[in-house]
Amino acid sequence: MKKTISPAPLLYPNPVLLVCTYGSDGRPNAMTAAWGGICCSEPPCLSLGIQKNRYTWENITARGEFMVCIPSESLVSETDFFGIASGRHLDKFAETGLTPVPSDVIDAPSIEECPVALACRARNLMHIGSHTLIIGEILQVLADEEVCEADGMPSLATIRPLLYDAHRKMYYAVGEPAGKAFSSGMKFRRTVYEP
Amino acid sequence: MKKTISPAPLLYPNPVLLVCTYGSDGRPNAMTAAWGGICCSEPPCLSLGIQKNRYTWENITARGEFMVCIPSESLVSETDFFGIASGRHLDKFAETGLTPVPSDVIDAPSIEECPVALACRARNLMHIGSHTLIIGEILQVLADEEVCEADGMPSLATIRPLLYDAHRKMYYAVGEPAGKAFSSGMKFRRTVYEP
Numbered sequence: 001m002k003k004t005i006s007p008a009p010l011l012y013p014n015p016v017l018l019v020c021t022y023g024s025d026g027r028p029n030a031m032t033a034a035w036g037g038i039c040c041s042e043p044p045c046l047s048l049g050i051q052k053n054r055y056t057w058e059n060i061t062a063r064g065e066f067m068v069c070i071p072s073e074s075l076v077s078e079t080d081f082f083g084i085a086s087g088r089h090l091d092k093f094a095e096t097g098l099t100p101v102p103s104d105v106i107d108a109p110s111i112e113e114c115p116v117a118l119a120c121r122a123r124n125l126m127h128i129g130s131h132t133l134i135i136g137e138i139l140q141v142l143a144d145e146e147v148c149e150a151d152g153m154p155s156l157a158t159i160r161p162l163l164y165d166a167h168r169k170m171y172y173a174v175g176e177p178a179g180k181a182f183s184s185g186m187k188f189r190r191t192v193y194e195p
Numbered sequence: 196m197k198k199t200i201s202p203a204p205l206l207y208p209n210p211v212l213l214v215c216t217y218g219s220d221g222r223p224n225a226m227t228a229a230w231g232g233i234c235c236s237e238p239p240c241l242s243l244g245i246q247k248n249r250y251t252w253e254n255i256t257a258r259g260e261f262m263v264c265i266p267s268e269s270l271v272s273e274t275d276f277f278g279i280a281s282g283r284h285l286d287k288f289a290e291t292g293l294t295p296v297p298s299d300v301i302d303a304p305s306i307e308e309c310p311v312a313l314a315c316r317a318r319n320l321m322h323i324g325s326h327t328l329i330i331g332e333i334l335q336v337l338a339d340e341e342v343c344e345a346d347g348m349p350s351l352a353t354i355r356p357l358l359y360d361a362h363r364k365m366y367y368a369v370g371e372p373a374g375k376a377f378s379s380g381m382k383f384r385r386t387v388y389e390p
Contacts, residue, residue: 002305002312002337005348009239010336011232012265012311012349012356013369015208037206037232038361039244042325044204047242049234070207073373080380095383110197116207117197124321128330130237135323141205142197153200154207156360156367161207163358163369165351166233169377172351174208174358175370178268182364185275188290 009035013163016171018082019048020067020100020109020117021059028093028100028109030069031056032083034164035131044138046120049131055088060134064122065106068136069114072160073173078113079162080171105140115159117142204230208358211366213277214243215262215295215304215312216254223288223295223304225264226251227278229359230326239333241315244326250283255329259317260301263331264309267355268368273308274357275366300335310342310354 014034023029035049046068050057060066071079078096085092093100099112103119110117120136127133147158156174163172209229218224230244241263245252255261266274273291280287288295294307298314305312315331322328342353351369358367 002339003343003347005336005338007239007333008336009233009236009241009333010311010313010349011210011212011241011263012351012354013208013210013358014233015206017206035233035235037242037244038204038209038230039242039328040230040323040326041204041244043323044202045244045323046204046206047232047234047244047328049232049236049240049242068206076374077379077382080374080376080378081383082380084377084380085384116205118205124323126319126321126330128235128238128240128319131235133234133242133328133330135321135328138202138204141200141203143200144197148198152198153362154205155363156207156358156365159207162373163208163351164376167348168350170351170375171373171379173370173373175368178357178366178368179271179275180365181275181359182279183275184272184366185277185279187272188276189280 010167014166016079016162016164018069018071018111019056020069020111021056022063022108023059024062027091029055029087030082030092032079034166046136046138048134050134051131055086060122063107065108066120066136067103067108067110068118068120069111070116070159070161071114073162075113076162076171110142115144115147116154205362209361211274211357211359213264213266213306214251215264215306216251217258217303218254219257222286224250224282225277225287227274229361241331241333243329245329246326250281255317258302260303261315261331262303262305263313263315264306265311265354265356266309268357270308271357271366305337310339311349312337
């Protein structure tokens with residue numbers, strides 16, 4: 001039996017993303033975002049929910065492109081700072097010591113210290129309420145060699161991204177492997193043939 | 196220095212969600228989904244990316260409502276099965292032994308064994324490519340008493356949801372707390388006054 005809680009944006013877990021843009025003055029900026037996820041496989045797209053009063057919103061709508069960097073758990077303090085301060089007023093890269101890197105394919109910087117970066121072009125906007133949904137097509141994936149495994153691709157275990165509990169305002173690390181997909185559920189395929 | 200990887204829907208982590216609906220015959224169904232996330236705080240909304248050939252797509256577009264349940268790590272095998280089999284051909288609840296529960300507020304069932312459920316009404320659709328984005332307004336949150344803390348609200352630590360590495364097709368558990376938001380980054384607020 002479950003109890004009822006007032007409607008709230010409670011999803012578990014939320015990702016922890018650094019959305020990187022250039023301002024109108026050409027300075028690199030990034031903001032921390034937890035409202036987002038993949039929304040399409042082909043073309044690969046992600047969605048972000050951003051408030052229209054954000055500096056990042058201005059930058060994305062002005063330039064049409066943004067980089068989504070995935071910080072590892074070792075960057076938790078820097079990542080948190082990118083969610084506290086606004087790039088309108090200060091240079092968050094200078095404050096934290098993180099390094100903006102220009103992109104070959106889009107008009108937005110990546111962050112050297114983040115193990116993975118997704119170069120995105122905004123292709124749709126949808127105003128919802130407090131937040132506007134931005135669909136970004138992923139044009140390129142960048143990854144540190146150190147987080148790539150034998151097949152040349154990164155993994156959740158090597159990236160060690162952060163997770164976010166938005167109600168408790170707490171970051172968590174990734175834990176142990178819990179099972180293989182399209183595998184651990186096969187034991188229930190017992191009574192019916194499934195093509 | 197980063198290497199370039201072909202564009203792909205690589206985000207870390209993805210959530211692991213069970214999207215519950217009723218079919219045209221009134222039977223409860225659920226499918227596992229990892230393409231999704233919160234997209235708006237007020238009204239609280241989440242987005243899901245679903246393929247139009249899915250049984251769940253038919254059900255959501257026919258009834259306009261769906262329940263997003265969050266399975267805990269102990270349900271990894273059942274959750275995986277809900278992503279392997281299609282409800283067109285069998286009753287996944289009967290196969291796994293999980294229990295569908297009617298909702299007071301929407302025309303879609305929750306799952307008794309999942310600690311948290313979000314009752315959603317579809318309010319927008321956007322065709323993107325292989326997947327269609329569905330925006331669901333969260334009308335009600337249901338939570339087991341056992342995962343609620345002193346303030347009556349659940350937490351990532353008590354829910355123990357799964358995480359998903361889509362490229363590796365691996366589930367992971369939640370790890371240790373990694374930091375407090377709006378707190379661990381304050382140490383960088385050293386040189387500039389931030390209102």
